[in-house]
Amino acid sequence: MYDGGKIITGLLIFVCLFTSPFWYDISSKTAMEKPTPVLPANQKECVSTVSFMLSDHMELLNTWRYEVVREGKTYYTSPSGNNYKMRLTRTCLNCHSNSSEFCDRCHDYAGVNPYCWDCHNKTQNLAGK
Numbered sequence: 001m002y003d004g005g006k007i008i009t010g011l012l013i014f015v016c017l018f019t020s021p022f023w024y025d026i027s028s029k030t031a032m033e034k035p036t037p038v039l040p041a042n043q044k045e046c047v048s049t050v051s052f053m054l055s056d057h058m059e060l061l062n063t064w065r066y067e068v069v070r071e072g073k074t075y076y077t078s079p080s081g082n083n084y085k086m087r088l089t090r091t092c093l094n095c096h097s098n099s100s101e102f103c104d105r106c107h108d109y110a111g112v113n114p115y116c117w118d119c120h121n122k123t124q125n126l127a128g129k
Contacts, residue, residue: 035105040095047076047084047091058114061088088120 037050046053048060064086067073076084084091096102107114 035109037106043095045078045080045082046095047078047082049079061092061116064088088116 037054039046048057053060064076068086074086076086078084103114
């Protein structure tokens with residue numbers, strides 16, 4: 001095997017080049033502290049349990065959207081038995097009005113980019129209009 005050194009060198013260079021995006025991604029990230037969910041001071045409970053809202057709030061919002069638009073339902077009964085109007089603006093954003101402290105912090109940590117604000121006007125909603 002006369003070219004063994006060249007082959008091994010070529011393979012090492014290939015592996016380094018092939019994995020460089022992964023190494024760059026790992027080295028460029030800053031450590032983010034995991035956000036802790038906190039209810040606003042004026043609220044005792046959310047529309048569902050904290051564990052459900054952390055993992056499945058987008059499914060809940062998608063269900064609300066479907067039921068309001070397709071079926072004409074406008075109220076949601078929570079597991080605790082309370083009724084809530086199915087509205088992002090008047091239900092969710094009444095309590096979670098500070099987007100940068102609540103929504104953005106968790107979504108940035110999770111690395112997701114929700115499309116809520118493609119249709120909903122964020123500035124009007126946060127102002128309560």
